[in-house]
Amino acid sequence: MAITYEPIATTTLGSAQSSVTFSSISGSYTDIILVINAKANTGTANIVWEVNSDTGTNYSYTYVNAEPGGVTASGRASSTASPYLNFYGYLDTTWGNWIAHFMNYSNTTTYKSVLARFNNSNNGTGANVGLWRSTSAITQIKIKTSANNFDTGSTFTLYGIKAA
Amino acid sequence: MAVVSIKNKLRRGNLLVGNDPYIPTDFESIATTTVGSTSVANIEFTSIASTYTHLQIRLINLSSSAGTNLELRFNSDTGNNYDTHWLYGSGSSATAGAATNLDYVWAAGAGSSTAPAGVVVDILDYRNTNKYKTVRTLGGYDTNGGGYIYFTSGLWRNTNAITSLKITCNANFNQYSQVALYGIKVAS
Numbered sequence: 001m002a003i004t005y006e007p008i009a010t011t012t013l014g015s016a017q018s019s020v021t022f023s024s025i026s027g028s029y030t031d032i033i034l035v036i037n038a039k040a041n042t043g044t045a046n047i048v049w050e051v052n053s054d055t056g057t058n059y060s061y062t063y064v065n066a067e068p069g070g071v072t073a074s075g076r077a078s079s080t081a082s083p084y085l086n087f088y089g090y091l092d093t094t095w096g097n098w099i100a101h102f103m104n105y106s107n108t109t110t111y112k113s114v115l116a117r118f119n120n121s122n123n124g125t126g127a128n129v130g131l132w133r134s135t136s137a138i139t140q141i142k143i144k145t146s147a148n149n150f151d152t153g154s155t156f157t158l159y160g161i162k163a164a
Numbered sequence: 165m166a167v168v169s170i171k172n173k174l175r176r177g178n179l180l181v182g183n184d185p186y187i188p189t190d191f192e193s194i195a196t197t198t199v200g201s202t203s204v205a206n207i208e209f210t211s212i213a214s215t216y217t218h219l220q221i222r223l224i225n226l227s228s229s230a231g232t233n234l235e236l237r238f239n240s241d242t243g244n245n246y247d248t249h250w251l252y253g254s255g256s257s258a259t260a261g262a263a264t265n266l267d268y269v270w271a272a273g274a275g276s277s278t279a280p281a282g283v284v285v286d287i288l289d290y291r292n293t294n295k296y297k298t299v300r301t302l303g304g305y306d307t308n309g310g311g312y313i314y315f316t317s318g319l320w321r322n323t324n325a326i327t328s329l330k331i332t333c334n335a336n337f338n339q340y341s342q343v344a345l346y347g348i349k350v351a352s
Contacts, residue, residue: 004346005191030196030344031222060308064253064315072260074253078309101302103282104224109340113224113275113282115302127253129304129313131279161222163344164193 008032008158013151016041019144020156027106027137029160034141036098038154040091044123045145047085047098049114049130051138058133059083065118065126082146083132085116088124091145096120105138112138190349192216197343203228203336207343210328214291216347221285221331223343229335230276230307234283235268236299236318238326242267245321252314269318272303274333280341281305290326297326 006029011020025032036047049059062076065088075087085098100116114130132138143156194216197207212219225234237246244265251260252273263270275281283303290297297320304313320326331343 004193030342060306060311062253062255062304062306062311062313064251064258064313072251072258074255074258074313076255076306076309076311101222101282101284103222103280104342107340110224110226110280111278113280113305115282115284115304117302127302127304127313127315129282129306129311131306131308131311133308161191161346162193163196163222163342163346 004162006160008160010155010157013154016149016151018149019142020150021140021142022158023140025139025141028162029106030104030163031161032102032105033159033161034100034102034143035157035159036143037095038091039093039095039151040145041149041151042093043148045091045147047091048082048144048146049085049100050142050144051132052136052140054134055081057081059130061128061130063087063126063128065089065124067124083130085128086118087126087128089118089120089126090123092120092122094120094122102138102141108135108137110135192347194345194347199337199339199341201339203338205334205336206330206332207337208328208330209345212327212329214325217289217350218348219287219290220346220348221343222346223283223331224280225275225283225333225341226277226280226338227274227333227335228277228338229274230305230310231273231312232333232335234271234274234281235332236271236285237268237330237332238297238320239324239328241322247319248316250314250316252312254312255310268332269299269320270316271301271331272314272316273305273312274335275305276307277338279305279307279311287326293323293325295323296321
């Protein structure tokens with residue numbers, strides 16, 4: 001049986017930078033999974049996703065997380081141009097990981113939902129669901145910091161999952 | 165650090181910095197259902213082969229009532245043989261809880277008519293006949309002003325191998341909803 005879980009592209013940063021872009025994403029998969037292992041070069045930042053170069057306020061998200069001190073919380077942002085993959089569980093100078101599922105990213109009939117898990121042992125863990133209010137197929141994913149940079153050695157790997 | 169099998173000496177990378185990306189070569193698509201113009205309440209996979217170790221369901225759901233339960237049942241068992249724990253966020257507060265002796269595992273809430281719920285369900289050791297079956301899920305939907313994000317876990321108190329599973333949404337799977345079933349193998 002054909003392999004249905006395939007690596008598409010990987011980027012390992014040779015120097016600190018504020019964004020990573022995966023372009024010309026094939027529409028031949030069903031879901032896309034983005035795995036990020038990263039830290040900030042200094043300070044803190046949230047991790048923001050953007051698709052198809054859409055910088056409009058066409059995104060929203062809802063999160064639940066555990067924060068330092070044992071606090072659990074939930075919140076959301078609507079009609080934003082800066083959807084987070086996290087809330088707590090943000091980028092800092094400790095290595096953390098963020099895994100985002102772009103569900104049915106290539107269909108042209110529904111808005112797109114993005115499920116994310118985030119884990120940073122220094123500042124929190126949780127999950128996030130995002131919405132891009134567009135029926136266009138996703139062909140480009142840009143991951144960027146809200147401040148500062150991703151540090152050298154940060155990795156970004158894109159996988160495709162293909163349904164029968 | 166790479167992981168090397170002591171049995172077959174195969175090197176498996178992990179997700180740590182500096183390693184090659186992990187390539188799961190034994191993740192296979194079993195079956196997929198995409199809903200047409202007629203909405204349905206149930207999507208069922210039957211005659212699931214026992215050739216895998218774990219199962220994963222990946223779905224999007226569009227429904228007529230956001231937040232309606234997405235329910236999971238195995239082998240047509242409609243008895244009160246399921247337990248569930250949950251942690252969810254409503255956008256304003258986080259809630260944790262549990263329920264026992266349900267007739268389903270609670271997977272997540274349904275999406276709206278335009279904002280699909282995304283759900284990933286892992287069913288572990290589904291063919292093992294020596295243990296009850298455990299499930300974990302990550303799911304959620306956002307409607308640009310509403311929505312929920314869910315973690316749930318479930319237990320089916322039965323040692324039978326799972327050979328069929330049914331996902332139910334009483335607000336229906338509307339057109340363009342899709343449920344895909346995958347099998348995951350481990351090295352023998």
